[in-house]
Amino acid sequence: MKVSASKPKLVCLAGLLCDQRIWQNVASQLVNEVDVEIMSFAGFDDLTDMARSVLSNVEGDFALAGHSMGGRVALEIYRLAPQRITRLALLNTGIHPKSDTEIPGRMRLIDAAKTSGMSILATQWLVPMMSSKGINNAELMCDLTQMVMSYSVEDFEKQIHALINRPCAEALLSTISVPTLLLSGTEDTWSPVSQHQKIQQHIAGSELVVIDGAGHMAPTEDPINVAKALKTWLQKSRNRMNNQTMENMLIEWQCQKLVTHSINLLDQGRWQELANCYTEDGVLYRPSSPTVKVEGRDAILTSFTSRSKKETCHALTNVETNIINEKRAVVTSRVVLFAANGKKQSLESMVQANADIFIGSFVDDIQNVGGEWLIAKRQGSIELNYKGVG
Incomplete structure (x- = not known):
């Protein structure tokens, strides 16, 4: 031929x-x-x-x-x-x-x-x-x-x-x-x-x-x-x-942007804005309680506002997006979390302050609702935990 x-x-x-x-x-x-x-x-x-x-x-x-x-x-x-x-x-x-x-x-x-x-x-x-x-x-x-x-x-x-x-x-x-x-x-x-x-x-x-x-x-x-x-x-x-290909690239960008934005809101303590990243009937399994189901936007907001006050810094890596269809995608992220009591000025100062370090993952089921991408379900988990001293 x-x-x-x-x-x-x-x-x-x-x-x-x-x-x-x-x-x-x-x-x-x-x-x-x-x-x-x-x-x-x-x-x-x-x-x-x-x-x-x-x-x-x-x-x-x-x-x-x-x-x-x-x-x-x-x-x-x-x-x-x-x-x-x-x-x-x-x-x-x-x-x-x-x-x-x-x-x-x-x-x-x-x-x-x-x-x-x-x-x-x-x-x-x-x-x-x-x-x-x-x-x-x-x-x-x-x-x-x-x-x-x-x-x-x-x-x-x-x-x-x-x-x-x-x-x-x-x-x-x-x-x-x-x-x-x-x-x-x-x-x-x-x-x-x-x-x-x-x-x-x-x-x-x-x-x-x-x-x-x-x-x-x-x-x-x-x-x-x-x-x-x-x-x-x-x-x-x-x-x-x-x-x-172009549509998938746009979906991937929008979904990863949502995940990153939600993590930034989490670290900044902007709870209402963070809750608004979820669908009305969204579900959250927090990394610290991966089997406890928090269901509904109002309940998710309450779970954030009632948490103990800590300074946190989440670092996302290995972010992968699996597009199911034009209305749904699943984003998987590896997460390194630094957490410490009291106000810290930077990631470097948190490390120097012997912050607790957690390594885990987020799996976000993201759906397009009325033209807006929102988190329908977030499953958190922790695989490693280093307790800081100090």
Whole structure:
């Protein structure tokens, strides 16, 4: 494959008993947008090994599209190296664990192939996955039958083994942060639209495209509309990536600013302003009492005003922000606290006065309420405590 220096890369992954033929008519329509590489998995018996093979054979960052079993491989690639994936497309695929009926059904297909040869799968496996339009396309059915028969029974058995022992991908979905396209066909009974709708619920910002009249082999049954969906995804993804990056940077800045501001108010004893940094129903677990729940802005204010009078200085380090969505983020901070009785003029004087030193952390659940970022929950903890003498 000749790779362009200016165009991004799109890696298309074939599914069970499929090769480049499953993608070639789609890929030919994307040559102006991306450099396409099609990869298949004859000889593999493990989905993680398939994923590692892709990562070792493709350089740099790339967009990733997986069809059927290839969609599961794509998810495994994202799990292994999310930093290399710029966008993700999952076509006619699933994330559900194996069912009680799946293994016997797959074993029957292996037995049939061993008994009658791979040609038997053209009727027992391929036909049930096709749309009515696809079945009536003699040229397409001939091509797909030849594709299936190009695999050996041994290769088929290995790929079935990989699917039966697939890693669970359900927990991964909520961590996917790149622009994601889901695609299914109205006549796909193997990986139906409802299956993709469930996946969409767990991937923030993902889009679902349904190809009317297409079955499980949608890239071959309707390559024009599949390519159209991918073109739209590739273009929108680039724009959304840029916008989302800027939005995330702004959210991160606003949330970290709130945390820093609240700590400054704490050290300055500006209790009302500090309480106003919390939501009306905010929750506080103070570092000195990490299991005692203080709930509500008024109760939080009381907990501050009733505390013993001490001079404090909090130093925040290792501040990390995990953006959940556009309305919520979690900020984790390491905290070094110097505390001493009586008025101190500076951090240096507090150290010289043998102030108590505490090392702990804050975990702040921050939410956007009416356009304002506020602390919904602060969990404090203390891991180390040095008692000063003097």
